Amino acid sequence: MKTNNLSLTDRIIVPLDVPNIKAAIALIDQLPQITFWKVGLELFVSTGSEILTVLKNRDKRIFLDLKFHDIPNTVAGACRQAAGYGVDLLTIHATAGSAALKAAKLAVQEGAEASGVAPPKLIAITLLTSLSSRDLAFDLKIPLELPEYALQMALLAKNAGLDGAVCSPQEVEQLRQTCGEDLLLVCPGVRPSWAEAGDQRRSLTPAQAFKAGADYLVIGRPITTAKDPSAAWERICQEVAT
Structure with a gap:
């Protein structure tokens, strides 16, 4: 994995x-x-790019999670523009298809070079973490088991040259084993043991998700809606450190 030098x-x-x-x-x-x-x-x-400027002025890293999903030419144009912001991670839906993924990967390189910034890591959404196996089968009419579907989307992204994939913590171990150490795996839907699951159907605790092979975790409401967000953050930091 490419995050070994980070705490x-x-x-x-x-x-x-x-x-x-x-x-x-x-x-x-x-x-x-x-x-x-x-x-x-x-x-x-x-806010448009104003919020990105605010974050960069504070020396923060940025995950621009816009989940692009369109025809290859449109996706490429959006990615080319987004890359110019100098963000660290950028998302696209794997279901946009191989041609769109390849076009997006090329476009972020072009956009970053034109703006004189490092290109963002392009990360594919495998399946939204709010969706369950039942949703996949009955609503989306996809005949694959959920873990197999997430894996196929991650492999599609990898074969198109993308840098990583977004998946639920429950799929991360299988994706890590199959896709190798170099594919960045970003896991939303992570919930500490003391927090409510909310609309996240396929969750693990932060410590479990890191142990399973996640590179990055996205943790929102347990921190941002807590009575004391700073205390909630410290509690999570203690949890993953043990």
């Missing part, structure tokens, strides 16, 4: 799942010890 706490990404720039800055300032923040659809639609 476990530097491998925990906290989502800025707030509606506006004021709320985002308040949360960032409340948790100065967080080094890696995720910017998703809600905040990016609200």
